[in-house]
Amino acid sequence: MDHFLYRDGILHAEDVAIPEIAAAVGTPFYVYSTATLTRHFRLFDEALAGLDHLVCYAMKANSNQxxxxxxxxxxxxxxxxxxxxYRRAxxxxxxxxxIVFSGVGKTAEEMELSLTGGIRQFNVESEPEMELLSEVASRLGVVAPITIRVNPDVDAKTHEKIATGKSENKFGIPISRAREVYAHAASLPGLEVIGIDVHIGSQLTDLExxxxxxxxxxxxxxxxxxxxHDIRRLDLGGGLGIPYERSNKAPPLPMEYGEVIKRTVGDLGCEIEIEPGxxxxxxxxxxxxxVIYVKSGEGRDFLILDAAMNDLIRPAMYGAWHDIVPVKEAPAGTELHPIDVVGPVCETGDTFTRQRPLPPMVSGDLVAFRSAGAYGAVMASEYNTRPLIPxxxxxxxQFAVIRSRPTFDEIINRDTIPQWLEGSA
Known part of the structure; x- marks a missing residue:
């Protein structure tokens, strides 16, 4: 469920008409719903009711302040x-x-930043990492609380680029070596072993x-x-999928996911952490x-938008699906026609979808990509000197701009010309 619905034929974000926002900030832009964010967090919190738990939002999904x-x-x-x-948090x-610190490549500087600023735990992913963390913590005169991420060699049945729990993936230590690695961790002076971490992938649509x-x-x-070992905390990761393509079967609900957690680890007396993003x-x-143009090609038509792969890279990177809808609702019975939806970037990969059945549109019409609140703005770039979008x-x-579009001068003036090139143009 979300809070982007048609009212009188116009798509709204909660109680605000999308064209009203477009008139104020220009296109393209991202818009987020406070009500949807709140509801989805609470669904996870309620799913773990009865367990000592903490829902840790995975901020890599959307890290706007x-x-x-x-x-x-x-x-x-x-x-x-x-x-x-960490600084954003x-x-x-x-x-x-x-604050839980995950990731395979933590540096000594990041470890010191977190140990001096406060940390709930490090999810450690390798023996070299735990040895470095022990050195940093000992130098600072503190003890670092850790879980060790184990790789259970489970096929998450998701896209290969977002699977993290198979033996060939870079994440964690093989679960077959876990007892040996935990013994090593317990021998290091700057560490306190408090639990186990596991995360098998993203966009899972099956609970098995x-x-x-x-x-x-x-x-x-x-x-x-x-x-x-005093194992008192289990970090179970995230990864539960969302229904990008609404015509498909909906993924499991957080409540069903919570039942799996209770059934498998609920009797261990551990504090449970999950990391949905x-x-x-x-x-x-x-x-x-x-819409900038509608272009007729050889055997196909193209809907050319002012958004591009630098604004939303998921389709180019993963072949990901996003439902695309007109902001002004098409009348009932409108005939749909297949069309390629593309952006203006000079890459063939700047294609959002091919031969998607859509109602007729013209230059100036507004379209919306649904389910774009995660891994959208955070993965954007300024390729082709296209400003990051609001x-x-x-x-x-109410609505508020929570990140502004930079000016071209701001983008260009980040670069500096070395002294030996001054006056050479």
């Missing part, structure tokens, strides 16, 4: 994967005891991979406790664009 501030106000924790994200109001992975985590918890942010946002947050009848 306004979105983060909303998550913090709802009582979320946050999962970060870089020093920059602190700036948005997250206290250190609600979760069940398989969490069952392995439960078995490992019991084994590690026999070995003398896509399902909280994905359907909370849309990308709005204007982000807007809606709350009831």
């Amino acid at each position: 306004a979105v983060l501030r909303l998550m913090a106000s709802l009582g979320a924790g946050v999962d970060v994967v870089s020093g920059g994200e 602190k700036a948005a109001g997250f206290t250190g005891d609600r 991979p979760f069940e398989l992975a969490y069952t392995k985590v439960a078995e490992l918890t019991r084994e590690l406790r026999v070995d003398g 896509r399902l909280i942010a994905g359907n909370s946002g849309i990308l709005v664009s204007s 982000e807007v947050l809606v709350h009831g009848h």
